[in-house]
Amino acid sequence: MGKIQFIDRLRLxxxxxxxKSVTFIVQFLRLGAASVLPGAIARRIQPRLLELLSQQVKNxxxxxxxxxxKTTTALLLCTILERKGYRIAHNSTGANLENGLMSALLExxxxxxxLDVDYAILEVDENIVPRVLTPLQPRIILxxxxxxxxxxxxxxxxxxxxxxTKVISTLPAETVVIPNADDPTLSNLGQQLPQRVxxxxxxxxxxxxxxxxxxxxxxxxxxxxxSLDYKGVYLSHLGDFTCPxxxxxKSKATLESSEWSQILVGLYNKYNTLAAATAxxxxxxxxxxxxxxxxxFQAAFGRAEDLVINGKRVRILLSKNPVGTNETIRVVTESTxxxxxxxxNDRTPDGTDVSWIWDxxxxxxxxxxxxxxxxxxxxYDLALRLRYSEKSLQSKLNLIVEEDLRQAIATALEHTPExxxxxxxxxxxxxxxxxxxxxxxxxx
Numbered sequence: 001m002g003k004i005q006f007i008d009r010l011r012l013x014x015x016x017x018x019x020k021s022v023t024f025i026v027q028f029l030r031l032g033a034a035s036v037l038p039g040a041i042a043r044r045i046q047p048r049l050l051e052l053l054s055q056q057v058k059n060x061x062x063x064x065x066x067x068x069x070k071t072t073t074a075l076l077l078c079t080i081l082e083r084k085g086y087r088i089a090h091n092s093t094g095a096n097l098e099n100g101l102m103s104a105l106l107e108x109x110x111x112x113x114x115l116d117v118d119y120a121i122l123e124v125d126e127n128i129v130p131r132v133l134t135p136l137q138p139r140i141i142l143x144x145x146x147x148x149x150x151x152x153x154x155x156x157x158x159x160x161x162x163x164x165t166k167v168i169s170t171l172p173a174e175t176v177v178i179p180n181a182d183d184p185t186l187s188n189l190g191q192q193l194p195q196r197v198x199x200x201x202x203x204x205x206x207x208x209x210x211x212x213x214x215x216x217x218x219x220x221x222x223x224x225x226x227s228l229d230y231k232g233v234y235l236s237h238l239g240d241f242t243c244p245x246x247x248x249x250k251s252k253a254t255l256e257s258s259e260w261s262q263i264l265v266g267l268y269n270k271y272n273t274l275a276a277a278t279a280x281x282x283x284x285x286x287x288x289x290x291x292x293x294x295x296x297f298q299a300a301f302g303r304a305e306d307l308v309i310n311g312k313r314v315r316i317l318l319s320k321n322p323v324g325t326n327e328t329i330r331v332v333t334e335s336t337x338x339x340x341x342x343x344x345n346d347r348t349p350d351g352t353d354v355s356w357i358w359d360x361x362x363x364x365x366x367x368x369x370x371x372x373x374x375x376x377x378x379x380y381d382l383a384l385r386l387r388y389s390e391k392s393l394q395s396k397l398n399l400i401v402e403e404d405l406r407q408a409i410a411t412a413l414e415h416t417p418e419x420x421x422x423x424x425x426x427x428x429x430x431x432x433x434x435x436x437x438x439x440x441x442x443x444x
Contacts, residue, residue, distance in 0.1 A: 012052050012113035015042035019106045035095040039102030051135035053105040056115040060139025063124055067147040068324045069272045070123035075300045076276040078121050080285055080293040086118040096125045126160055130167040142275050143179040143186050147323040157218055161185045169193055178278050181251040182238040188222040200274040201253040207267055208232030213326055223248045236323040254278050263297040264304040268327045302431040309438055312416050319425040322359040328425050329365050337420045338370030341412040343430035344382040350427040354378050362389040369396030371415045375408035376430050406437055
């Protein structure tokens, strides 16, 4: 071992010891899950921490990126691999920035800095993908989707895609990339890469939307800029498309989607299912294990998570951007339940620009009537959006505005009949607050 290697090892061991001490203190004092701080401190001590830890993962790193669905897809793939007896390092709390990735790997590391796991499954914020690909050197990259998200922080989807393509193309040829064939931007990305590429997507026309929704991001050809011809759309700009000018078309998916059931509610979870199943098959997992994992899957916190509170069923559906919220509204409107709680925050994890609520098709939620309770930091912005969604003064909507979140939850539960489900649609930080109020436990 050379001098540089020895110093790196020494720093790594010290960094791990400090990180584990911080984790113990944070958890002992019940200040949170210690999913970010240990990584932030250890990184100061050993700047190459992410690289040195990922190199020790026996069978490789699986990176999961995209705007929506990362946590659910990662948890499903983790569940599948654990059923086969593999040891997994996983950022299960959803902390998907660099410090969160490091904290997840540190959790499975001993005091000497040795990481003894078979796979690392890491969900990664789409904006930091270019920064972490080189140190992580992933074996598989899952590209779920690209939608507009947190407009105050991120650029348009084509900008992010170009950055992804540039960095991914420099990775080793044996890297496997699995993009969403139904997303024009990602379908094009996969068709340009020199690595081995597998696609996932839907082939179920019966699930087409009646029209392209208002919250659509990428209906133009990523190659020539011409408007794409859609045979049908499944959600936002995801669908079956061709370009009449240059011939660009949707890539062929590896799996036949109609042959697979889906986890949880909502068509968006069919995409998460297919993404995880495609990766698992690539890793050699038998289909029987995959299908059994799908059939017995338990939701990640806040992602179609079902709870029973005071004898009443509550379903939390994370709703953090136009596309995701339109899909959770679709879940609500396809049910017979008539009470919904919407919570809008504008904190750093949510994005401080809440103008995206005007791209959400809230009209569909308002049209069905029932009771809508609204709360959160930007409760009045949300209430105004819902009032503008009413098409007549004779609306059957019962809109309740409640600034205090705890009281809003209590009010929504009071209006929920015993035989119905209360659907809660919160932004990210609001979801954490809602869960803490309902369960008495913090996640982060």
